[in-house]
Structures are given as structure tokens and as C-alpha cells.
Amino acid sequence: MTALPPAFPDPSLARVYGDAFELVGNTPLVRVNRIAAGLPAEVYVKLDQHNLGGSSKDRIGINIVREAIASGDLKPGDRIIDFGAGNTAIGYALAGIATGHPVTAVAAPTLSPAKASLLRLLGADIVPGRPDVPKDDPEHWGVIAARYENEDPGTWWARQESNDTNPAAHALSTGPEIWEQTDGRVTHFVAALATGGTATGTGRYLKGRNPEVTVIGTAFDDTPVGRGENNLARAVAGEDGLEEDWSPNIDVQVLDRLELREKAEIIAFGWHVARTEGLVLGPSSILSLQVALELAAQAPEGSVVVSFSADSGRDYLQREYDPAWLRENELGHVADRVAPVGEPV
Ligand SMILES: Cc1ncc(COP(=O)(O)O)c(C=O)c1O
Known part of the structure; x- marks a missing residue:
């Protein structure tokens, strides 16, 4: 050594x-x-x-968005939404910059101010959601992502937990x-x-x-x-x-x-x-x-x-x-x- x-x-x-x-x-x-x-x-x-964005999640943010565009699930101008601890949202925000898609991050109250500032700097919106309540609770971050997707046909929920383009990345x-x-x-x-x-x-x-x-x-x-x-x-x-x-x-x-x-x-x-x-x-x-x-x-x-x-x-x-x-x-x-x-x- x-x-x-x-x-x-x-x-x-x-x-x-x-x-x-x-x-x-x-x-x-x-x-x-x-x-x-x-x-x-x-x-x-x-x-x-x-x-580029400071975490492994750039890999998946970019791959998920690339594959969703290729499959037609994500249409030009659609908003990308997902919940998570913040790193993946930074990856989506970067992918959004490259491809022209706006991004909304559903984030827990524990999201650090530094990550929140970075997300805003990269042009992403942040809406509050909670991971620590039952999955059908209206405040659960999955329920919130689903609501945005259901209420606005121009919003696409990326679902990093189940989307197989995440491990594929x-x-x-x-x-x-x-x-x-x-x-x-x-x-x-x-x-x-x-x-x-x-x-x-x-x-x-x-x-x-x-x-x-x-x-x-x-x-x-x-x-x-x-x-x-x-x-x-x-x-x-x-x-x-x-x-x-x-x-x-x-x-x-x-x-x-x-x-x-x-x-x-x-x-x-x-x-x-x-x-x-x-x-x-x-x-x-x-x-x-x-x-x-x-x-x-x-x-x-x-x-x-x-x-x-x-x-x-x-x-x-x-x-x-x-x-x-x-x-x-x-x-x-x-x-x-x-x-x-x-x-x-
Ligand atoms: C800091 C950090 N470590 C580890 C992981 C785990 O990675 P994966 O989601 O691929 O299991 C994540 C994902 O959210 C993360 O943000």
C-alpha cells in the first residue's frame, strides 16, 4: 500500500x-x-x-425515460412523476432536461433541503407524500403518484419499484x-x-x-x-x-x-x-x-x-x-x- x-x-x-x-x-x-x-x-x-447527478439513480432515471419514449408510453411533453428518496428524481430531472419532459417528484418530509434545492435547480416540482403510512392512505406517496396520473392524461408514472427498465439499466x-x-x-x-x-x-x-x-x-x-x-x-x-x-x-x-x-x-x-x-x-x-x-x-x-x-x-x-x-x-x-x-x- x-x-x-x-x-x-x-x-x-x-x-x-x-x-x-x-x-x-x-x-x-x-x-x-x-x-x-x-x-x-x-x-x-x-x-x-x-x-452526473451524484448518484446511481442517473442510470435508471435515464434508462426508464429512454425506454418509455421508445415504447410510446411517454408521449412528447408528458410529465414524468414518481415517488422516492430523491436520487431517482434527480435522474428523471436530468432525463427530462435531455428530452424535454417536465418532472414531478413525490417526496417524503425527510427529503433533505439540499436535495430539494437541487431538484428545483434542475427544474423539477416537488409534492409531499409519505412512505410510512398504509399503502391505501391518501397521503401515501404511491396514492399521490397514482392520483396525478389518473387525473391528468399528460402525466406518466414511471414506477421505479416495478419497472423492469430499472434493473435493466x-x-x-x-x-x-x-x-x-x-x-x-x-x-x-x-x-x-x-x-x-x-x-x-x-x-x-x-x-x-x-x-x-x-x-x-x-x-x-x-x-x-x-x-x-x-x-x-x-x-x-x-x-x-x-x-x-x-x-x-x-x-x-x-x-x-x-x-x-x-x-x-x-x-x-x-x-x-x-x-x-x-x-x-x-x-x-x-x-x-x-x-x-x-x-x-x-x-x-x-x-x-x-x-x-x-x-x-x-x-x-x-x-x-x-x-x-x-x-x-x-x-x-x-x-x-x-x-x-x-x-x-
Ligand atoms: C442512497 C441509496 N442507496 C441505495 C439505494 C438502493 O438502490 P436500489 O433501488 O437499486 O435497490 C437507493 C435507492 O433508492 C438509494 O437512493
Whole structure:
């Protein structure tokens, strides 16, 4: 391991891009050396915050819109609507800029002011909706998206949770990139689950190239999956005949394992990763990196573990990476551990 790169990179390798949208995909794969020192496996992070809009969701926003235009579902001038945590809406907003479609994001009250500002800057509208109420509650964000679509024939609901062009975006881009970047040596792929598009699409592609690749989905213990409030964990463990109450884009046939972790531990680890690797990663990225490192410790010599980073920790500087926010959100014990700068976390 080198402490610092010996010099600046070879300038002849610096790429020129003919258009901003060429900055979606082909994101860097970075080896983590300090936190993985002494492990028998190589551990890498796929840094999808290097996409144009700052997250992996540019891939799906653009692919969903491209395919909807091609199929005729999305007609010229139609408004695109969907619910989500904000990253996908940024992807739709970018796709809307490229194709001339206005965008409405149905967002939870927890949407960060920074993401809201970015969405408005990119020309998107934001309407409030809630993920934490029953699915038929008039305030549920799916009910709100459906209402907009039903009331206005010029509005098209993109449905990232069930639209198969979401995992297809990762099968067309993320998977092939990781295969190329590891020269086909990848043995494990670890990604956080929300819609499931990343794990399903990337995992499907990698297993198509090498059926021995292990695909691991991760989730926080404060999510429905993590709290065991749906059947996903049992289905991934091999139980058949269960009601499929998980996101339709999670393919249990692709997932070999589901790993759940406590949020507080992962946040503390995020501070540690920033201070040891210089990588500032979003909480879901840290969750997968933690699981990847545990796997790497057990994996056979020569294994190549790729952990997926959907977005940057810069998006969470006023949340998980702010001691005051931690204290206001019953995570004061994490703030006490991490706040004194320079001390080991
Ligand atoms: C920050 C972040 N991490 C992970 C995920 C999970 O990705 P996927 O929806 O492909 O399962 C998302 C998706 O919403 C996300 O925004």
C-alpha cells in the first residue's frame, strides 16, 4: 500500500466528454486499502456518486425515460412523476432536461433541503407524500403518484419499484462495467436494497458471465426488510410459496444472501471510513462496505469483493455526518463516539 499516489495520473489518460450526459455510467472502481489491510480478499467500492447527478439513480432515471419514449408510453411533453428518496428524481430531472419532459417528484418530509434545492435547480416540482403510512392512505406517496396520473392524461408514472427498465439499466451498464474493471475476477457483489434494481440488474449480469458470483443484498434494521416486516429475508433464505410483499424489482433468485445491520453502527463506521480512506460515502454505501469487509475476512484468498456506493456522504453532511443531527435523532451515543476529531472511531 502506498501512502500517497507517487504523482499525478498520466494526463494522456484524461478523457474528454462530448456532452454532460456522457458522465452517466463508467464510474470509478476504487480499491480500499487501509480498512481492508491484511484481508485475504481484494475489496473495491464502485463509486456511483461520480455520475452526473451524484448518484446511481442517473442510470435508471435515464434508462426508464429512454425506454418509455421508445415504447410510446411517454408521449412528447408528458410529465414524468414518481415517488422516492430523491436520487431517482434527480435522474428523471436530468432525463427530462435531455428530452424535454417536465418532472414531478413525490417526496417524503425527510427529503433533505439540499436535495430539494437541487431538484428545483434542475427544474423539477416537488409534492409531499409519505412512505410510512398504509399503502391505501391518501397521503401515501404511491396514492399521490397514482392520483396525478389518473387525473391528468399528460402525466406518466414511471414506477421505479416495478419497472423492469430499472434493473435493466444496471444489467446494461453497472454489471458490464464491474466485469470489465475487474477483468472478470469479481467473486462477490454487495449492494443495498431499496427498489432492488441495483442488486437484481447487476447481479443478473454478473451471474450470466459467471454463475459462481455471489450477490448479497443489504438493508438497515430500521427499514421494513430489516425489521422483518415482510417476507424477503425468508424468501432469500430459500423458503418457497411466500406472498411476494417486497419491491417487485428485487429478484430473490439473484440474491444469495440478505445482510441486515444496525444503523447506528454503520453511521459510526461511515465516519471511520472518511477518516481512514478519505472516502465520504452515503449511509447505504457504508452499510454495503461493512458487509463487504466482513465477507472479505472470511473469503478464500484471491476473492474480489465489489461493494456498491450509490451516493456521496456529502449528501448527508446535515444528517448522519452532523453531530447535532445525531443528538436530535436519538443517536447521541454515535455523536459521542465520532465527534472528537482525530480520535479513532
Ligand atoms: C442512497 C441509496 N442507496 C441505495 C439505494 C438502493 O438502490 P436500489 O433501488 O437499486 O435497490 C437507493 C435507492 O433508492 C438509494 O437512493
